[in-house]
Each structure stands twice: as structure tokens, then as C-alpha cells.
Amino acid sequence: xxxxxxxxxxxxxxxxxxxxxxxxxxxxxxxxxxxxxxxxxxxxxxxxxxxxxxxxxxxxxxxxxxxxxxxxxxxxxxxxxxxxxxxxxxxxxxxxxxxxxxxxxxxxxxxxxxxxxxxxxxxxxxxxxxxxxxxxxxxxxxxxxxxxxxxxxxxxxxxxxxxxxxxxxxxxxxxxxxxxxxxxxxxxxxxxxxxxxxxxxxxxxxxxxxxxxxxxxxxxxxxxxxxxxxxxxxxxxxxxxxxxxxxxxxxxxxxxxxxxxxxxxxxxxxxxxxxxxxxxxxxxxxxxxxxxxxxxxxxxxxxxxxxxxxxxxxxxxxxxx
Amino acid sequence: xxxxxxxxxxxxxxxxxxxxxxxxxxxxxxxxxxxxxxxxxxxxxxxxxxxxxxxxxxxxxxxxxxxxxxxxxxxxxxxxxxxxxxxxxxxxxxxxxxxxxxxxxxxxxxxxxxxxxxxxxxxxxxxxxxxxxxxxxxxxxxxxxxxxxxxxxxxxxxxxxxxxxxxxxxxxxxxxxxxxxxxxxxxxxxxxxxxxxxxxxxxxxxxxxxxxxxxxxxxxxxxxxxxxxxxxxxxxxxxxxxxxxxxxxxxxxxxxxxxxxxxxxxxxxxxxxxxxxxxxxxxxxxxxxxxxxxxxxxxxxxxxxxxxxxxxxxxxxxxxxxxxxxxxxxxxxxxxxxxxxxxxxxxxxxxxxxxxxxxxxxxxxxxxxxxxxxxxxxxxxxxxxxxxxxxxxxxxxxxxxxxxxxxxxxxxxxxxxxxxxxxxxxxxxxxxxxxxxxxxxxxxxxxxxxxxxxxxxxxxxxxxxxxxxxxxxxxxxxxxxxxxxxxxxxxxxxxxxxxxxxxxxxxxxxxxxxxxxxxxxxxxxxxxxxxxxxxxxxxxxxxxxxxxxxxxxxxxxxxxxxxxxxxxxxxxxxxxxxxxxxxxxxxxxxxxxxxxxxxxxxxxxxxxxxxxxxxxxxxxxxxxxxxxxxxxxxx
Numbered sequence: 005x006x007x008x009x010x011x012x013x014x015x016x017x018x019x020x021x022x023x024x025x026x027x028x029x030x031x032x033x034x035x036x037x038x039x040x041x042x043x044x045x046x047x048x049x050x051x052x053x054x055x056x057x058x059x060x061x062x063x064x065x066x067x068x069x070x071x072x073x074x075x076x077x078x079x080x081x082x083x084x085x086x087x088x089x090x091x092x093x094x095x096x097x098x099x100x101x102x103x104x105x106x107x108x109x110x111x112x113x114x115x116x117x118x119x120x121x122x123x124x125x126x127x128x129x130x131x132x133x134x135x136x137x138x139x140x141x142x143x144x145x146x147x148x149x150x151x152x153x154x155x156x157x158x159x160x161x162x163x164x165x166x167x168x169x170x171x172x173x174x175x176x177x178x179x180x181x182x183x184x185x186x187x188x189x190x191x192x193x194x195x196x197x198x199x200x201x202x203x204x205x206x207x208x209x210x211x212x213x214x215x216x217x218x219x220x221x222x223x224x225x226x227x228x229x230x231x232x233x234x235x236x237x238x239x240x241x242x243x244x245x246x247x248x249x250x251x252x253x254x255x256x257x258x259x260x261x262x263x264x265x266x267x268x269x270x271x272x273x274x275x276x277x278x279x280x281x282x283x284x285x286x287x288x289x290x291x292x293x294x295x296x297x298x299x300x301x302x303x304x305x306x307x308x309x310x311x312x313x314x315x316x317x318x319x320x321x322x323x324x325x
Numbered sequence: 326x327x328x329x330x331x332x333x334x335x336x337x338x339x340x341x342x343x344x345x346x347x348x349x350x351x352x353x354x355x356x357x358x359x360x361x362x363x364x365x366x367x368x369x370x371x372x373x374x375x376x377x378x379x380x381x382x383x384x385x386x387x388x389x390x391x392x393x394x395x396x397x398x399x400x401x402x403x404x405x406x407x408x409x410x411x412x413x414x415x416x417x418x419x420x421x422x423x424x425x426x427x428x429x430x431x432x433x434x435x436x437x438x439x440x441x442x443x444x445x446x447x448x449x450x451x452x453x454x455x456x457x458x459x460x461x462x463x464x465x466x467x468x469x470x471x472x473x474x475x476x477x478x479x480x481x482x483x484x485x486x487x488x489x490x491x492x493x494x495x496x497x498x499x500x501x502x503x504x505x506x507x508x509x510x511x512x513x514x515x516x517x518x519x520x521x522x523x524x525x526x527x528x529x530x531x532x533x534x535x536x537x538x539x540x541x542x543x544x545x546x547x548x549x550x551x552x553x554x555x556x557x558x559x560x561x562x563x564x565x566x567x568x569x570x571x572x573x574x575x576x577x578x579x580x581x582x583x584x585x586x587x588x589x590x591x592x593x594x595x596x597x598x599x600x601x602x603x604x605x606x607x608x609x610x611x612x613x614x615x616x617x618x619x620x621x622x623x624x625x626x627x628x629x630x631x632x633x634x635x636x637x638x639x640x641x642x643x644x645x646x647x648x649x650x651x652x653x654x655x656x657x658x659x660x661x662x663x664x665x666x667x668x669x670x671x672x673x674x675x676x677x678x679x680x681x682x683x684x685x686x687x688x689x690x691x692x693x694x695x696x697x698x699x700x701x702x703x704x705x706x707x708x709x710x711x712x713x714x715x716x717x718x719x720x721x722x723x724x725x726x727x728x729x730x731x732x733x734x735x736x737x738x739x740x741x742x743x744x745x746x747x748x749x750x751x752x753x754x755x756x757x758x759x760x761x762x763x764x765x766x767x768x769x770x771x772x773x774x775x776x777x778x779x780x781x782x783x784x785x786x787x788x789x790x791x792x793x794x795x796x797x798x799x800x801x802x803x804x805x806x807x808x809x810x811x812x813x814x815x816x817x818x819x820x821x822x823x824x825x826x827x828x829x830x831x832x833x834x835x836x837x838x839x840x841x842x843x844x845x846x847x848x849x850x851x852x853x854x855x856x857x858x859x860x861x862x863x864x865x866x867x868x869x870x871x872x873x874x875x876x877x878x879x880x881x882x883x884x885x886x887x888x889x890x891x892x893x894x895x896x897x898x899x900x901x902x903x904x905x906x907x908x909x910x911x912x913x914x915x916x917x918x919x920x921x922x923x924x925x926x927x928x929x930x931x932x933x934x935x936x937x938x939x940x941x942x943x944x945x946x947x948x949x950x951x952x953x954x955x956x957x958x959x960x
Contacts, residue, residue, distance in 0.1 A: 029786075029788075030799070057783075058786055059782060060780070060781060062780050063788075064626070075788050075790070077788075078786060079786055080778075080785075080786050080788070081788030083788055083790040083792070084789070085648055085649060085652055088618065088622045090619075091614065091619040091622030092622050093626060094626065095584075095586065095622060095623035095627040095634070096626040096627065098612065098623070098626075099627055099630065099632060100630045100780065100781075102781065103630065120616060121615065121619055124614075124615035298612070301608055302583070302608070303608070307747075308608075309581070309747075309750060310745050313578055313607055313745050314745055316578070316603055317575070317745070320565040320567050320571070320742075321742055322373060322374050322565070322566060322739065324376070324560050324563055324564060
């Protein structure tokens with residue numbers, strides 16, 4: 005599609021303009037009221053606003069309700085194995101710096117079966133956006149305790165209530181080596197959700213976003229109140245934080261100034277039990293990136309390759325002619 | 326002093342005309358860390374450079390630093406040098422250098438020596454300060470002599486102390502010098518070798534080792550009456566000398582693969598050590614993943630993104646990778662997996678040879694997951710089969726497992742230098758627009774084949790999924806689609822099988838006995854068959870490389886022999902055991918598989934002592950089978 009402004013304007017314009025439709029595919033099969041719907045719309049909007057070519061964008065997921073996500077995107081997608089979105093996403097990005105990568109994971113996927121990969125993906129710090137859809141319950145397999153279920157959660161695996169304290173994904177991620185971007189948002193505050201993913205997409209490294217998500221079927225009570233009661237959310241605000249319009253700020257009763265370059269304060273806020281802090285906890289744009297290492301010697305031509313290989317074989321050769 | 330005369334009585338060099346030999350098997354056995362392997366590898370390399378056929382195999386204890394002077398701690402190397410091509414480790418050693426007597430017990434238990442073996446043993450233990458050690462040594466010498474071994478006690482430590490205060494480091498080069506005299510090796514080539522192995526060390530260390538080498542040579546010239554000549558082979562083409570893991574590594578590079586994603590595991594890891602040193606020169610990179618699962622997941626991601634990647638592992642790692650392997654089959658993602666097999670199950674025998682992953686490689690995944698499985702039989706094939714595997718993975722849009730084993734991994738052998746062809750390299754990533762009307766799984770009804778879109782190709786956007794899916798790649802809930810997609814994935818493997826030729830029979834096309842092998846046992850089997858055929862036994866052999874799908878023509882070939890037996894290094898129940906019947910007997914893996922494929926009553930000869938197959942054992946099998954006058958059990 006040619007941009008009609010081409011002949012009217014001397015400012016270079018892209019040949020093709022992608023609309024929201026270009027990023028959608030099929031009809032999401034998530035339950036009505038599931039947080040997945042609004043996250044999908046926000047990601048599509050970010051892709052559109054950044055004009056990511058759909059063919060240069062890959063959404064990678066594991067298994068679980070969250071991980072159906074790639075099927076609803078008009079981009080390339082990889083719906084892989086339970087807990088294993090990170091290795092696949094990292095493998096895709098390692099030698100393809102031209103691709104925009106989103107890794108979609110859930111609380112069971114990331115914090116339980118794939119927890120080992122979580123630790124290392126943070127450390128690799130390859131440029132990609134990681135969205136942790138955290139609804140505190142296993143949904144696809146029908147209500148088992150998740151590692152982020154609050155203690156006492158009644159589930160099919162713990163009918164008398166879960167017995168261990170949950171993992172706090174923000175606190176955990178902030179404790180990992182080479183962490184470079186940690187943010188938290190919710191599925192029901194669409195302005196903050198969009199602004200957070202937008203900020204994550206610009207980050208030069210791995211941007212870890214935990215999305216506090218409602219499950220209206222199995223965890224109706226977990227965030228039901230918070231979604232309507234503004235008291236529970238604490239907005240972390242800073243000039244280098246999540247960029248919200250003044251009108252969006254009005255929806256928050258509690259606003260806390262937090263400098264995202266301060267990891268110690270970030271860890272303190274992550275541990276708060278006063279409410280749910282949302283915003284940018286931590287960002288460091290100069291952490292070492294493994295994708296830059298992976299891409300450093302790509303595209304060697306066949307002549308050079310043949311020459312290098314021949315000289316390598318020379319080391320092992322006994323000449324007989 | 327033992328049978329050898331004291332150096333002071335024989336100060337003059339003697340001129341002895343070397344005795345010509347067709348071949349000799351030499352072992353150097355020591356405690357771990359005494360450099361025996363470096364010594365043997367050098368002897369092998371010098372001999373290969375002189376034009377001899379060579380096969381070396383390392384003797385490796387499972388522990389990094391087992392206790393000194395322990396029977397289980399035997400560490401060392403066996404070198405077989407011949408005037409013809411050498412294809413296996415051989416039977417009994419002709420000559421062994423022992424740095425202590427205890428490690429020899431370990432080798433005796435593995436049947437490494439017979440009454441023809443000549444031994445040179447360090448004599449410092451005879452005067453050790455501890456009574457117990459002196460006693461152990463004296464007892465051992467008596468025992469070895471009683472076995473018929475010709476024992477020479479020699480003053481290795483005393484001689485080395487004249488040059489270095491720490492003979493533990495350096496004795497190996499003195500021994501190399503000694504062996505260079507005995508086998509009349511070219512001293513200048515030996516000196517080049519010493520300079521090469523210590524190239525990363527200081528000049529002082531190189532000088533010291535050169536002095537030790539010459540000292541060992543001179544001492545042997547004055548004191549040892551054995552002097553041999555093993556004439557060179559008549560070879561006109563350039564040869565390369567390397568072990569199987571180096572060959573795999575070079576094969577990976579020659580295949581144009583640019584990413585190897587791995588997790589450390591013995592005995593596969595040295596493939597990636599070699600790659601890590603050289604891969605970047607040819608545009609590749611090694612990723613050390615956080616675990617075996619991540620290693621294959623990362624490789625699958627890279628393959629999905631356009632360039633077929635490789636992951637290298639051993640048995641326990643293969644087990645961990647099975648879920649991802651199933652995904653690669655389901656999602657039709659090209660991928661190469663190398664499995665350098667070791668003893669199993671579980672941690673098993675990490676440093677020892679076994680061929681126990683065949684069925685796991687073919688059938689290991691949950692669900693129906695057909696894929697291609699190849700097995701390299703020689704060090705040369707390790708190189709060429711990686712190139713083949715990458716091509717097959719892409720042509721048939723499938724994972725390909727390439728099996729090697731611990732015997733090939735550390736064995737060193739010369740083979741013709743490959744003529745690098747740029748056709749071997751993978752093509753650049755296709756980024757041309759995708760034909761909009763082509764579905765991502767547009768299975769050809771005849772061949773099951775389809776073309777895959779690659780991220781970056783405009784119009785090709787689709788989502789890979791491990792869920793059942795139809796030609797559009799979308800999740801399918803209709804039973805017909807699942808049946809049809811399973812058929813397509815199976816059909817393309819059948820289509821590949823149609824391109825294969827029947828295997829070549831070694832020996833006559835019919836006879837009393839056919840031995841069937843796979844992997845590193847090739848040389849031992851063929852050597853035994855040749856020896857038996859010279860004695861008029863009607864025995865032949867064939868060796869399989871394409872394990873799944875299986876090569877055509879086997880039923881027809883088997884029908885021309887009275888008996889078919891597989892020779893393998895894995896477990897099988899022994900007939901004759903009162904607990905074992907024909908019904909409950911567990912067969913060796915290839916035998917089990919071929920029985921199902923061909924419906925012949927195939928027997929097997931296999932064990933799990935962790936040792937390479939040797940021609941003597943195979944010859945005994947042939948003798949036993951053919952002197953019993955067995956009937957045609959296949960009819």
C-alpha cells in the first residue's frame with residue numbers, strides 16, 4: 005500500500021502503513037472478562053504505534069491460558085512448550101537482531117516449570133519484551149495452586165488452602181544477575197498497561213513486565229476488589245518512569261515518587277504489603293547484552309568461510325602429494 | 326633390576342637392525358595426571374605423519390583425580406600402529422609401558438594383555454620407603470611374570486631426575502623418547518610434535534620436554550634390545566588426523582551451521598570445546614545454555630528463525646531433550662542433534678563406550694514422532710554425516726539425530742582430507758516475500774513435504790504450535806486433521822527412505838553367518854570377518870548407517886544367510902541363563918529393532934563392559950557359531 009502523502013510531502017514516509025488489523029488474527033478464545041483481551045489490544049497498539057512490520061515481529065509463548073497469545077497476533081508466532089518460552093525466544097533473537105521479539109508467559113510457565121530459564125533469560129538480557137500474565141492460578145488445567153497464589157488459596161490441589169507463601173515475581177527478578185528493566189502493571193488500567201509495554205519496547209535489553217491479571221473464572225476474588233477500588237494501587241512515578249498523561253494520573257489515589265535507577269529502593273517497594281505498586285521499578289540501559297554478542301559475526305560469505313575452513317584443516321593435514 | 330641390564334654396564338650405543346612388523350599395539354598406563362594420553366597421542370600423531378595407519382583409544386577413569394596407585398584409576402592410552410589402514414583398537418597389547426603396577430591390574434581385568442605382551446615398568450616402587458608398597462610391587466611383578474608377560478623394570482624416575490626435579494611432569498616425554506627409539510620413529514617429527522603440544526607454554530618448558538624426549542631415546546638406544554620398524558602405508562592423497570569429536574566439530578563447520586547450543590556433558594563436550602576455539606573463524610558461535618532443555622530450545626528458536634542450528638549431547642541429555650524433540654517433529658523444524666553415546670542408563674559410565682541410545686533416539690518421544698536417525702561408523706563419517714544431517718533436516722523439514730559414541734569420540738585415525746565444497750554450506754536465510762496462497766504446512770499428498778515460511782518473509786506470518794494443527798498451522802480440533810497431519814509427517818520419512826540404497830555386504834552375498842553392526846564397531850567386525858574368511862568360514866557382515874528410516878533390502882539379504890547375528894555394545898540377556906527363555910529374552914537394541922522390521926529370528930552378541938568391541942571377541946563368536954553346525958534358524 006502506497007502512502008498517499010508521498011506525492012504531497014517531501015518528508016520521507018514509510019511505503020506501508022500498518023493498522024490495528026495487521027496485528028490481529030482469529031478470535032481470542034479466552035473467557036469473557038479475562039485480562040488477556042486488554043493485554044492483546046495493548047500489544048497490538050504498541051506494535052502499530054512503533055510500526056513494527058508484522059513479518060519482522062515474533063511472539064513466543066509457553067503453555068497456559070496466556071500462551072495462546074501468539075495465535076491472536078498477525079505476526080510470526082511460536083507457541084511452544086510449558087515453561088520454555090525463554091530459550092526459544094532467546095534462540096530466535098540471538099542471530100536475528102532485526103526481529104522484534106515478545107515473550108509471553110504465565111505464572112505457572114515462568115515462575116514454576118520454567119523458573120530456571122527465567123533466571124538465565126534475565127541474565128542474558130537480550131532485547132525483547134517479556135510479559136508475565138500473572139493471575140495467581142492455573143487456569144487451562146482448571147484451578148490448581150500456582151507459585152504466585154496467595155497463601156490459603158483454595159484450589160483443586162489444595163482444597164484446604166495452599167500452604168506456602170507465594171513467589172513475588174518482581175522481588176525475585178530484581179534479585180537476578182544483570183537485571184535491566186522491571187515494571188509492574190495491571191490488565192484493567194489500560195492507559196498504564198499501554199504506557200508500560202510501550203516503555204518496555206524501547207528498552208535496550210530484556211524488559212520484564214509483570215501484569216497483574218484477573219481470572220474471572222477461577223480467581224474471581226483475588227483482584228476483583230482492586231479493579232474497582234483505587235485504594236489498593238500505588239503508582240510509582242518518576243520523570244524516567246512510565247509516561248502517563250496527566251488525565252490518567254487522576255485515577256490514582258496513591259502516588260509514590262520512585263527513581264527507577266535506584267535498585268535498593270526498587271527492592272524495598274517490591275516487598276511492600278501496603279498495596280500493589282505499579283510502574284517502573286528499575287531500569288539500567290547499560291547492562292551487558294548477550295544478543296549483541298550473538299550477532300557479532302553473522303553473515304560471513306562462502307569464500308571467506310571456505311578459506312577459513314581450509315586453513316583449519318591444514319592443522320590436521322599430512323601432505324602426501 | 327629386572328631383566329634389563331644396568332646402564333653402567335652398557336655405556337655404549339648399540340647398532341641394532343630394526344625388526345619389520347606389520348603392526349603393533351602399544352599401551353601407556355599410569356595414574357591420572359601423569360600425561361600418558363599426551364604421550365600416546367603424540368606417538369600416534371608422529372606415526373600418522375610418517376604414513377602409518379593409526380588408531381588410538383583413551384583409557385579413562387571416571388573420576389578426574391582418582392586415588393594414586395588404584396586399580397580403578399588406570400588412565401592412559403592404547404595406540405595401534407600398522408602398515409595398513411587401522412580401523413579399530415585391536416586385541417591384546419604387544420607392548421605396555423606402566424608407570425605403576427596397580428593400574429596394570431585394572432587393564433588385566435579388561436583383558437588387555439596376554440602371554441605375548443612385553444611390559445616396561447617404572448622400578449622406583451621396588452625401593453619405595455614404605456614396606457607395603459615395595460611388597461605390592463614385588464607381588465605384582467611375580468604375578469605378571471606368572472601370566473607370561475615379559476616384564477622389564479626400568480629406572481624412569483631415576484633417569485628423569487637427572488633433568489627435572491619433578492619427574493611427574495615430564496616422565497611422559499621421556500617415555501615418548503623411549504618409544505620413538507623402540508619403533509624407530511623420526512626424531513625430528515617427534516620434536517615438532519613436542520613443540521606443538523607445548524606451544525602455549527614457555528620456551529623453558531618446551532626445552533625441558535625436548536631434553537626429556539632425547540634422554541628417553543638415548544637411554545633406550547643404550548639399554549633396550551627391542552627395535553622395530555613398521556613400514557608406512559602407500560597413500561598418495563593428503564590425510565587428516567583427528568579424533569571423532571574433532572571430526573564432528575569440523576563437520577559442523579563444513580555444514581555451514583552457525584550456531585551450536587549446548588550444555589556440558591561427557592563425552593560430547595569436547596566437540597564443543599573444539600568448536601568454541603575455532604567456530605567464530607568460520608562465522609559461527611557456541612551458546613552454552615543453562616541446561617540441556619534450554620540448549621535444544623535455543624537451537625530450535627534459531628532454526629525457526631532461519632538457520633538450522635545444532636545441539637550436541639550424550640544419553641542423559643538426550644533424555645532431557647525429548648519434549649523439545651517432539652515439538653520439532655510436530656512443528657516440522659529442521660534441527661541436528663548429535664548424541665555421543667556413553668554407558669547408561671542414568672549417569673551410567675560417563676567415560677565409557679556403549680551403543681544404548683538407538684531405541685531412545687528412534688522412539689524416545691511421547692506420541693508418534695518420526696524423525697531421521699543416522700549413525701556414524703568411522704571418524705571420517707563423523708565429519709561427512711553432519712553435512713548430510715543438516716541437508717536432510719532442511720530437505721525433509723525434520724530433526725535429525727546423529728549417533729556417535731565414546732569410542733569414536735576419543736579414537737584418533739587418519740582419513741583422506743575432505744575437499745571442501747561450498748555446496749555443503751547452508752544457504753542464506755530466505756527473506757523473499759512468501760507466496761500468499763501457500764499454507765505454512767502445505768503437505769504434498771504424495772511426499773508429505775511442505776515449505777516453511779521464515780520470520781522476515783512478508784506474507785508468511787503463521788504461528789508454530791505443538792498442538793495438533795492443519796495445513797494453515799492453526800490449532801485443529803477436527804479428528805481428520807490430526808490423522809492427516811500425522812500421516813504427512815510419517816509419509817515424508819517414507820519418501821526419504823525411497824531414496825536409500827540397500828547396504829553393501831562385506832564378504833559374499835550369501836553364506837552361513839551374517840554379522841550386522843552399527844556405529845564404531847565397524848572396524849572390529851570387518852577385521853574379524855576377514856580373518857575368518859581367510860580360514861574359509863562362510864561369514865559376511867553389513868553395517869548400518871541409516872537407522873531410521875531403515876535402509877531397504879534387508880529382508881532379502883538376510884534370507885540368503887543361515888544365521889544373522891547383530892554385534893553391539895549394549896545390554897542383552899544371555900541365552901543359557903536358566904531365568905532367560907526365548908520369550909522373555911531382552912535382545913540387543915539393533916537386534917530387537919531388526920526382528921520387528923524384518924521378522925527374521927535375529928540373534929545378538931552384546932555386552933556392557935564399557936570396552937570397545939575388539940576383533941578377537943568377534944572372531945571367537947564366528948568360530949563358535951560356525952563350528953557348532955547351526956541350522957538355518959530363519960526358515
